[in-house]
Amino acid sequence: MALDPLEEARRYVLDRCPALSPRRVLLAEAEGLVLAEAVEASEQIPPWDNTAMDGYAVQAADTVGAPVTLRVVDTLMAGRATDVAVGPGEAIRIMTGAPMPAGADAVVMVERTRPAGDDPDGRDAVLVEVEVAPGEAVRRAGDDVQPGDEVLRAGTVVGPAQLGVLASLGAAEVAAHPRARVGVLSTGDELVVGPGALAAGQIRDSNRPALLAAVRAAGCEPVDLGCIPDDESAIEAAFRAGAETCDAVLSSGGVSMGEVDLVKVVLDRIGEMRWMQIAIKPAKPFAFGLLAGPDGREVPIFGLPGNPVSSLVSFELLARPALRQRMGHADVDRPTVRASATEALGRRPDGKTHFLRVVVEQDAEHAYRVRTAGGQGSHQLAAMAAADGLAVVPDGDGIAAGGPVDVLLLR
Numbered sequence: 015m016a017l018d019p020l021e022e023a024r025r026y027v028l029d030r031c032p033a034l035s036p037r038r039v040l041l042a043e044a045e046g047l048v049l050a051e052a053v054e055a056s057e058q059i060p061p062w063d064n065t066a067m068d069g070y071a072v073q074a075a076d077t078v079g080a081p082v083t084l085r086v087v088d089t090l091m092a093g094r095a096t097d098v099a100v101g102p103g104e105a106i107r108i109m110t111g112a113p114m115p116a117g118a119d120a121v122v123m124v125e126r127t128r129p130a131g132d133d134p135d136g137r138d139a140v141l142v143e144v145e146v147a148p149g150e151a152v153r154r155a156g157d158d159v160q161p162g163d164e165v166l167r168a169g170t171v172v173g174p175a176q177l178g179v180l181a182s183l184g185a186a187e188v189a190a191h192p193r194a195r196v197g198v199l200s201t202g203d204e205l206v207v208g209p210g211a212l213a214a215g216q217i218r219d220s221n222r223p224a225l226l227a228a229v230r231a232a233g234c235e236p237v238d239l240g241c242i243p244d245d246e247s248a249i250e251a252a253f254r255a256g257a258e259t260c261d262a263v264l265s266s267g268g269v270s271m272g273e274v275d276l277v278k279v280v281l282d283r284i285g286e287m288r289w290m291q292i293a294i295k296p297a298k299p300f301a302f303g304l305l306a307g308p309d310g311r312e313v314p315i316f317g318l319p320g321n322p323v324s325s326l327v328s329f330e331l332l333a334r335p336a337l338r339q340r341m342g343h344a345d346v347d348r349p350t351v352r353a354s355a356t357e358a359l360g361r362r363p364d365g366k367t368h369f370l371r372v373v374v375e376q377d378a379e380h381a382y383r384v385r386t387a388g389g390q391g392s393h394q395l396a397a398m399a400a401a402d403g404l405a406v407v408p409d410g411d412g413i414a415a416g417g418p419v420d421v422l423l424l425r
């Protein structure tokens with residue numbers, strides 16, 4: 015049976031996972047989301063001239079020939095304004111962020127002054143030790159942002175600095191692609207959840223916690239759809255519940271050639287699925303399709319393989335890019351870097367691209383080096399946990415020690 019090239023499978027999936035329609039999102043919920051519209055400033059920042067230093071607001075001309083003594087006529091904290099103006103020979107004590115008082119055109123930093131009157135805090139007179147130029151230590155109104163400035167472009171990912179800008183403009187909401195809700199379910203009669211002794215034939219469900227975390231790390235909202243036995247009606251109910259409330263559903267297990275691979279049976283009946291054998295190792299079996307939600311929405315369904323490493327590699331290569339596209343990201347892929355293999359990365363020709371779990375390091379010149387992270391079986395999750403990258407080893411005899419290899423950086 016001919017294998018599906020990875021690029022083709024990826025294209026097939028991405029073509030069917032359009033971005034979710036934008037909506038108004040509260041600032042408090044916007045972190046990590048992608049802006050659907052540009053943000054224009056409606057006001058100037060800073061809103062008024064203010065001091066960049068703790069010190070004394072003065073007329074710069076008065077400091078010519080410093081040291082000079084000035085009469086202190088008021089004190090101004092951040093958050094306050096004053097009607098008192100600074101006249102010739104006068105100064106106002108001022109704290110960082112306070113608005114510049116009328117009459118003053120510069121600030122002398124407190125470190126360049128000494129109290130000069132009776133008041134030990136310099137509230138009545140101050141000795142200015144240095145000359146200052148007009149504008150010194152003054153932050154001009156609007157020198158950060160002007161009204162009408164496009165401060166954030168459409169497509170920007172909202173991170174800490176973007177949230178700061180939005181908050182400084184007084185924005186309450188933004189137009190953004192919503193966080194995708196992504197359902198995750200495990201299938202298999204052999205699976206048990208949590209600690210406790212295992213009966214013969216049982217293993218613990220590791221895919222669901224792993225995939226729920228992968229979904230969250232991709233910026234989506236994970237929805238736990240449970241651990242489902244190999245039972246057609248239970249599997250169908252889980253997928254239908256997922257399609258009702260989620261923007262995508264991931265299942266693991268039940269998509270290969272076994273007798274109880276019922277995910278296949280159920281999805282063929284209720285959805286529009288494409289079953290693939292992708293030319294990669296691990297994660298050859300993969301299913302993708304659309305399931306109609308109750309409101310006519312088409313919900314993408316990802317049938318990931320059951321083997322623990324396969325399910326995560328399949329997520330990385332096929333589901334994660336699609337989920338990021340659904341959230342409006344233009345950049346959906348992990349970064350790929352060129353590394354050198356510190357040891358041979360062996361393999362045999364089999365028509366597939368191998369994705370080896372590798373430890374990635376940088377040498378003193380910042381060049382990337384990789385070595386194997388451990389056992390490369392599709393059940394050997396420990397090596398996946400030790401890996402920071404997937405080395406892309408093309409079909410053939412592998413990479414010789416010292417040879418170049420592309421690596422997908424997982425973190």
Ligand code: AMP
Pocket residue numbers: 200201202204205217218219220221222266267268269270272319320321322
């Ligand atoms: P399947 O495709 O359902 O036959 O599963 C392939 C292999 O993956 C079998 O060895 C399963 O026991 C294992 N497997 C399936 N689902 C999980 C899971 N949620 N957690 C850990 N292993 C699993």
Ligand code: MG
Pocket residue numbers: 201202203267268274275320
């Ligand atoms: Mg199974």
